[in-house]
Amino acid sequence: EARQARARHGIPEGALADADARHPLTLRLYAEVRAALTGPPHDTASDTTAPGSPDPDVPVDRDQVLTAHLDLTCLRIATRLAERNGLRGSAVRRLAARVAGQVHEAARRSIGTGQGGLDAEAxxxxxxxxxxxxRLGGGPGWAPAVLAEGLFVPAGTGYRFAHEELADWLQGIHLDLDGALRALVHDHRAPRHTDPVPHHRAGPVVQALLHLARQHGTGRLASRLADLTHALDADPDAWWAARLLTTTLTRVPDAAPYTDVLRLLADRVVAWREQ
Known part of the structure; x- marks a missing residue:
């Protein structure tokens, strides 16, 4: 089924990392990026090489796909704006970089909201x-172009990112991870069963943990995961510790650097069952 989905999207076998080669949104966004670079996708059921682009030597992962898709969307938004402002060439790419900056600003502002979106004023x-x-140089507003390219969609009286996983990924980049972990897991002064963040907002925290490993190495992430395991040891019913630990471990590209954490977790599971 996953192979057929990749064929429908015109994605050659081996183009995506194994862990992400079945993920529906990754397939869709990768296909959009690839189509923008190589032309319309074609059915690869019998031909695994799309015209105009050789298979990549190194498979790309979900993080790289999201990065490329965001870059493409910002360029498309900038192109719409450039058509109204008479900009061409490198000026369009500079404008795309400014658009990306505002998209990241939107992600930062939406981290603390209950639904992960922006109200109309923001x-x-x-x-x-x-x-x-x-601060953006004035001129025609950018909001119509942002909506026209489908980066944001209306949500109630405000707006949210069209793809929740893209929102989680962007917000995770900007999240104060240690502050979030203190508030959600480690601050025992908070009333029991009173969460400062709704459970459905776990995505940005997971993404922040994964981003930590990408930016600072697996050792930093292993340390945070060990802390979550110890938090579970202190309170086996701690929802946030359990969710963040298990979800992050299933999303890491290689579990080998986290062997000690997995061993520690296995020991805890055995101990809990013996109680």
């Missing part, structure tokens, strides 16, 4: 409707 402050904010 959305207007970031992108502008009739005119862009002065």
């Amino acid at each position: 959305f207007a402050e970031v992108f502008g409707w009739q005119t862009a904010p002065d």
Whole structure:
């Protein structure tokens, strides 16, 4: 089934890392990026090499796909804006970089909201409707182009990222991870069973943990995962510790660097069952 899905999207076998080669959103976004670079996708059921682009030597992972798709979307938004402003060439790419900066600003602002979106006022402050904010150079507002390219969609009285996983990934980049872990897991002064964050907002915290390993190495992530295991030892019913630990371990590209954590967790599971 996954092979057929990749064929429908025109994705050659081996182009994506094994862990992400079955993930529906990754397949879809990768296909969009690839189509923008090589032309319309074709059925690869009998031909695993798309025209105009050789198979990559190194498979790409979900993080790389999300990065490429965000870059492509920001470029498309910038192209829409450039058409109204008469910009061409390198000026469009510079504008795309500024658009990306505002998208990251939107992600930062939406971290602390219960639903992970922006209210109408915040959305207007970031992108502008009739005119862009002065810090962006003025001119026509960016909000219509952002919505037209499908990066954000209306949600209630505000707006949210169209893809929840993209939102989690972006917000995870900017999340104060240690502060979040203190509030959600390690601060025992908080009332029991009273969470400062809804359970459905676990995604950005998981992404922040994965981002920690990408940016600072697996040792830093292993340390945080060991802390979560110890938190479970102190309170086996701790929802956040269990969810963050298990979800992150299933998402790491290679479990080998976390062998000690897995062994520690296995020992705890045995001890809990013997109680």
